[in-house]
Amino acid sequence: MRMDGIPKFLLVPSYVLGLAALLLFLGGEPTLAAGLNGDPAYTEGPQVCGTCHKKAYEDWLSHGHSRKLAIGGRMLRKLRGKYGLTVSARDAGIPLPDHDPKLYSWKNVAFVVGSSKHWKSRYVDKKGFLITKGGKNQYNWQTGTWSDYHKDQKKPYSCGSCHTTGYRPDGKVFAEKGFPGATKKGMPGIKGDWAQFNIACEACHGPGAVHSDKPTKENIKIDKSAELCGTCHTRGSDPNVVIAKGGFIRHHEQYPELLNSPHKKLNCGACHNPHVGRARGLLVKAGNKEVCDSCHKEQREEYDGSVMQEAGVQCQDCHMGRATKSAVRNGPYEGDVWTHIVKINTSADYEMFTEDGSRAKPAMSLEFACLRCHADGDTEEYAKIENFHTIGQ
Numbered sequence: 001m002r003m004d005g006i007p008k009f010l011l012v013p014s015y016v017l018g019l020a021a022l023l024l025f026l027g028g029e030p031t032l033a034a035g036l037n038g039d040p041a042y043t044e045g046p047q048v049c050g051t052c053h054k055k056a057y058e059d060w061l062s063h064g065h066s067r068k069l070a071i072g073g074r075m076l077r078k079l080r081g082k083y084g085l086t087v088s089a090r091d092a093g094i095p096l097p098d099h100d101p102k103l104y105s106w107k108n109v110a111f112v113v114g115s116s117k118h119w120k121s122r123y124v125d126k127k128g129f130l131i132t133k134g135g136k137n138q139y140n141w142q143t144g145t146w147s148d149y150h151k152d153q154k155k156p157y158s159c160g161s162c163h164t165t166g167y168r169p170d171g172k173v174f175a176e177k178g179f180p181g182a183t184k185k186g187m188p189g190i191k192g193d194w195a196q197f198n199i200a201c202e203a204c205h206g207p208g209a210v211h212s213d214k215p216t217k218e219n220i221k222i223d224k225s226a227e228l229c230g231t232c233h234t235r236g237s238d239p240n241v242v243i244a245k246g247g248f249i250r251h252h253e254q255y256p257e258l259l260n261s262p263h264k265k266l267n268c269g270a271c272h273n274p275h276v277g278r279a280r281g282l283l284v285k286a287g288n289k290e291v292c293d294s295c296h297k298e299q300r301e302e303y304d305g306s307v308m309q310e311a312g313v314q315c316q317d318c319h320m321g322r323a324t325k326s327a328v329r330n331g332p333y334e335g336d337v338w339t340h341i342v343k344i345n346t347s348a349d350y351e352m353f354t355e356d357g358s359r360a361k362p363a364m365s366l367e368f369a370c371l372r373c374h375a376d377g378d379t380e381e382y383a384k385i386e387n388f389h390t391i392g393q
Helices: 013-023 054-061 173-177 201-205 209-213 226-230 254-259 297-303 315-319 366-371
Strands: 069-071 109-113 120-125 138-140 145-147 248-250
Antiparallel strands (some): 109 120
């Protein structure tokens, strides 16, 4: 692929990180090789898939899936951008805690967990343990603040099953030898090993070495089910339970939320393009104003011309209120992640969470749907409204 073949959208500032990763691959066509842990079923990374699937690959570079793990210091260069690596944390400007410069330095940080700059970043040392000494070891991107994450505890990095591709829970390659070409000493804090960093193509499509050698539709996996996404977007062992804590749904529970919503029979792909990150990946069809219009035409017709519509309020602002918290809470009824529960219970006395606060019920309360913005609102008054879609008409 030549430089003049890069799409223009990769050149805008928000995709500089993706472009930097892409430039690492321009030296020549990628060759087939085993995964990072030597698993021959996997290729050496998504750049191999990109030789045929260029658009999907370029979209993936803009997705949060490509930035679950950022290499610290110079290790990105040593690994030459292979194995799903896209970001050098230092070059990307990801901050380090300043309360212990010797501990929190690029000489000691092996990689950063969460480098998409959306929610939070945490730091793993060269022995494979999350750095926790002294606390203030989690950077919250929305607020620019630091939080304590397992302060002063010994915390192995055990999140590989959902932050990497080709994860093997019993693998010991990295624990014993470190990363080939990067950390040559063992990293005992890493639990398991993996073929590629990040959620790359083969995380969803399955091992691709055979397909890359002789591409056919039969030797690659195409799974469009919500269950596949639920492999990672679930907390706990029961996907029917939405786990809560501290008055909010806990993060990465989109699949349990879906199963507790009126959309439970839909697949994630009904609303999302899986290759494209966040809002750019919403499937808004021609002639529609937003993704919900495809199915909810009657509600859209009611809503057009209302006070809320004129003010720019969209469907998700109410029906996907930020009842979920990943890094920070932005108010008493506002976390930092949209919920997928969708249904709103308009009773004034409805409680969204169980009495012990450990689970969310299958509907949002008026507090999360309305008071997130209307802080001075009264649920008793809102409960009297017969049709929220036609207010002011």
